[in-house]
Amino acid sequence: MANITETTAFKYLKNGLSEEINTIRKKYIEESLKKLEYASIKATDTIINILEDEKCSNSVKLTASKTILDYSLKVREQTEIIEKLNNIEKRINDDR
Numbered sequence: 001m002a003n004i005t006e007t008t009a010f011k012y013l014k015n016g017l018s019e020e021i022n023t024i025r026k027k028y029i030e031e032s033l034k035k036l037e038y039a040s041i042k043a044t045d046t047i048i049n050i051l052e053d054e055k056c057s058n059s060v061k062l063t064a065s066k067t068i069l070d071y072s073l074k075v076r077e078q079t080e081i082i083e084k085l086n087n088i089e090k091r092i093n094d095d096r
Contacts, residue, residue: 044068 002009050056051064 044071 004012047064047067051061051068053061056064
């Protein structure tokens with residue numbers, strides 16, 4: 001697609017192209033995460049609105065409650081795991 005030889009491609013990669021690709025990839029991942037964070041706030045608000053809506057049936061409210069609890073537990077677990085990993089990383093760096 002780039003109309004270059006394989007040798008030229010490897011030469012470009014050796015001369016910093018792979019670093020630039022990684023930088024661009026990281027940028028897109030960060031942008032996607034920001035969008036997901038925003039969407040998760042909207043989704044959480046929607047679930048809370050369902051939970052508080054008097055017109056919704058009890059089964060819908062129960063599902064909304066379960067969803068909130070499930071995600072809350074997952075976030076707490078992930079936060080604890082990240083904290084533990086950070087502590088391990090700090091200990092390793094301190095030992096160096």
